[in-house]
Amino acid sequence: MMKKLSYIYGLLLLLSVSCTDDFEEINKNPNSPDVVTNxxxxxxxxxxxxxxxxxxxxxxxxxxxxxxxxxxxxxxxxxxxxxxxxxxxxxxxxxxxxxxxxxxxxxxxxxxxxxxxxxxxxxxxxxxxxxxxxxxxxxxxxxxxxxxxxxxxxxxxxxxxxxxxxxxxxxxxxxxxxxxxxxxxxxxxxxxxxxxxxxxxxxxxxxxxxxxxxxxxxxxxxxxxxxxxxxxLFTSHKDQAALEYLADMQANESPFYRSGNGGTNTKVSKQLVDYLKTTNDKRLFIYALPTPASSAIDANGNRPDPSKFVYAGDLNGIGMFPNANITSPSGMLWMSIQFSPDLASAKGGQGIIMSYSEVQFILAEAAEKGFISGGSAAAGNYYLKGIKDQFAYYASRVPANYAASYLKLSPASISADDSYFKQEAIAYTGTAAQKLEKIGVQKWISLYQIGFEAWSEWRRTGIPKIPVGPVGPxxxxxxxxxxxxxxxxxxxxxxxxxxxxxxxxxxxxxxxxxx
Missing domain, CATH: 1.25.40.390 (Serine Threonine Protein Phosphatase 5, Tetratricopeptide repeat)
Known part of the structure; x- marks a missing residue:
């Protein structure tokens, strides 16, 4: 009996030493290795x-x-x-x-x-x-x-x-x-x-x-x-820093695709919508959806013609929205399947670090201020390139199924003809201060959904002037x-x-x- 107990004790001791020797190896997290070779x-x-x-x-x-x-x-x-x-x-x-x-x-x-x-x-x-x-x-x-x-x-x-x-x-x-x-x-x-x-x-x-x-x-x-x-530097939106999402697996989808908001708590701002409507800017159809009330299915199961859709923003700092059905949610590229299972896209939008348009607006401001050569003529050229490439970029992101949807949205829907650029609010004319304000506004528009960059630019330039609502500090x-x-x-x-x-x-x- 003593021999048997001694044998068992020895075996346990051997196993104990072995386990102790292997403890570090066994308990290493393979997803966080101590030594990375690749x-x-x-x-x-x-x-x-x-x-x-x-x-x-x-x-x-x-x-x-x-x-x-x-x-x-x-x-x-x-x-x-x-x-x-x-x-x-x-x-x-x-x-x-x-x-x-x-x-x-x-x-x-x-x-x-x-x-x-x-x-x-x-x-x-x-x-x-x-x-x-x-x-x-x-x-x-x-x-x-x-x-x-x-x-x-x-x-x-x-x-x-x-x-x-x-x-x-x-x-x-x-x-x-x-x-x-x-x-x-x-x-x-x-x-x-x-x-x-x-x-x-x-x-x-x-x-x-x-x-x-x-x-x-x-x-x-x-x-x-x-x-x-x-x-x-970037040559167009085709080489700008934008992460392409994939629909093959959940980890690679757009982070908005399965979000829980569904367009109810966050809308497009009144200031942005009003500006885009005033200048007949077709980026409105990318940045915003029609108000739910104006695009709802009627009692006969039909939707209104898109020409009847209403786009309306809301003011920040007013507290709870008075009626979420009469304001526009953000555009479909950023909308979740909760809002629209048929139209939400796992890969329509991109995660942008920096765009070609932003670089062009920086160069436009630099030329207008004399930081780089070319003066106002060069500034106007950079400015126009920044705007035109924004339209081209968003036209390239419209999923094919949107054209047949109630939105009737196709790449051709996102365009800017000569009449757009001849508008007083858009044309690169006026005093130096007016030109810088036009650059600032277009840059602000282009930074939609790009981190905190639009906020930082507003803090730096004061463009555009942001109204302060009654609720808050x-x-x-x-x-x-x-x-x-x-x-x-x-x-x-x-x-x-x-x-x-x-x-x-x-x-x-x-x-x-x-x-």
């Missing part, structure tokens, strides 16, 4: 998740702040809370920045220039989005707990963050295309480093213009524009609160950032937001 594995989620977050946050908050969309909840800006920051205002970008830091670290060790360039561009866009929303942010030390053991990263001023991002984008421009490796896992550009290079330079122009009231952008902008071989926010966790786990660095801002509230202005 950095391309880290790219798909970083791209998809960040673009989806930007895309959905544009609908939830960004478009509302810019008065492109109206909401019966989020437009009451007193409801913007610290709890909103992580979910709606992109603070969780730091999760994806952590993965990109790892891509950069591994790429440096293995001399993977193309991978590093892609990661620098993508990370730069995320940092730009964050700093424009909050002001000072954790930057060089951000998301480096795994690589450097930093769990309480220091904040940096927005001026320093902008300088760092611009330096990273300039480095990316030299790296992309200089490596021998093929980039895998790139679901945005399928490994096309030339297009990533165009995005890098477009983002440089975005940042240079945004900080232009603080830092003169002339030398850097002229360097980019004067040498397109070294500093290429009485102003449109200039920034967002930091998340509550920062007060708890990174308090000393948080307090330093607040001292630069003056106060951690919605009225404080970020560095480039100059009166």
């Amino acid at each position: 950095v391309g594995l880290l790219l798909p989620n970083a791209i998809r998740a960040s673009v989806n977050k930007s895309y959905s946050s544009a609908y939830d908050r960004g478009g509302i702040a810019a008065n492109l969309l109206a909401s019966d909840f989020a437009s009451n800006f007193s409801n913007w809370t610290r709890a909103d920051a992580t979910g709606y205002f992109l603070w969780n970008y730091y999760d994806y920045i952590r993965d990109l830091n790892e891509v950069i670290s591994i790429s440096e060790k293995q001399n993977l220039k193309n991978y590093k360039g892609v990661a620098l561009v993508l990370r730069s866009w995320m940092f730009q989005s964050l700093t424009d929303i909050y002001g000072p942010i954790p930057f060089r030390e951000a998301a480096n707990a795994k690589l450097q053991g930093i769990s309480a990263p220091a904040y940096e001023t927005q001026e320093a963050v902008y300088a760092g991002i611009l330096a990273d984008l300039a480095e990316a421009n030299t790296l992309l295309g200089a490596g021998n490796e093929t980039v895998t896992g790139d679901i945005l550009y399928n490994g096309n480093t030339a297009n990533w290079k165009k995005l890098a330079n477009g983002l440089r122009l975005r940042l240079l213009m945004r900080q232009s009231k603080r830092v003169n952008p002339t030398a850097e902008m002229q360097k980019i524009v004067a040498d397109p071989n070294t500093y290429p 009485g102003y449109v926010p200039r920034r967002m609160f930091y998340p509550a966790d920062e007060l708890r786990i990174n308090e000393a660095n948080y307090q330093k950032a607040v001292s630069w801002l003056g106060a951690d509230d919605l009225k404080s202005r970020v560095w480039w937001d100059v009166n």
Whole structure:
């Protein structure tokens, strides 16, 4: 009996040692490996998740702040809370920045220039989005707990963050295309480093213009524009930075496709609808749906002719919508199957990081202000290119089945003839101030559903003038609160950032937001 017990004890001891030896191996998470050998594995989620977050946050908050969309909840800006920051205002970008830091670290060790360039561009866009929303942010030390053991990263001023991002984008421009490796896992550009290079330079122009009231952008902008071989830019909407969604599996669908809103709580703003109607702008049929009341099926099972449809927006800051049936939901490209199972598209819309049109409007403003050569004549050319390509882009996104639907919407429906461009509100005429306002308005329209970019442009330019509704704090926010966790786990660095801002509230202005 003793021999048997000894044998059993020995066997258990052996198994115990074996289990202990294998414990680390057995308990490794295969989806979060300690050692990454193929950095391309880290790219798909970083791209998809960040673009989806930007895309959905544009609908939830960004478009509302810019008065492109109206909401019966989020437009009451007193409801913007610290709890909103992580979910709606992109603070969780730091999760994806952590993965990109790892891509950069591994790429440096293995001399993977193309991978590093892609990661620098993508990370730069995320940092730009964050700093424009909050002001000072954790930057060089951000998301480096795994690589450097930093769990309480220091904040940096927005001026320093902008300088760092611009330096990273300039480095990316030299790296992309200089490596021998093929980039895998790139679901945005399928490994096309030339297009990533165009995005890098477009983002440089975005940042240079945004900080232009603080830092003169002339030398850097002229360097980019004067040498397109070294500093290429988008040539049309066909190479702009837009994530194409797929209908083959739920993970790759548009984030709006299965959303729960169904067009009831968020509408198109009155300001946008009225402007598009006044100028007979056919983008109205992309940005908005007819009001439910005007397009409803009658007692005989018929819908009215589309010429009878009504398009009407609502005002932000009025509280609950008085009657949701008499205002227009956002366009079908952003609508869920809950609203229309037959017409909702899993891949009609795209998650846009930066468009060709935005780059053209930046160049138009730069030429009009003398930052780049060409003066008003060149500015008018850039301006027209920006508008025309917007129409061409949205015409290309209309799903084929819309033509036979009650919407009767085809690519030909989204067009602009000569009469459109001859209108006083559109034609590139008038004083310099009037021309800059026309650029600003067209840029505002073009930034529909592109993150928080329209809000940032409104803060920078004041164009267009946004009415303030009676419900809420009485102003449109200039920034967002930091998340509550920062007060708890990174308090000393948080307090330093607040001292630069003056106060951690919605009225404080970020560095480039100059009166």
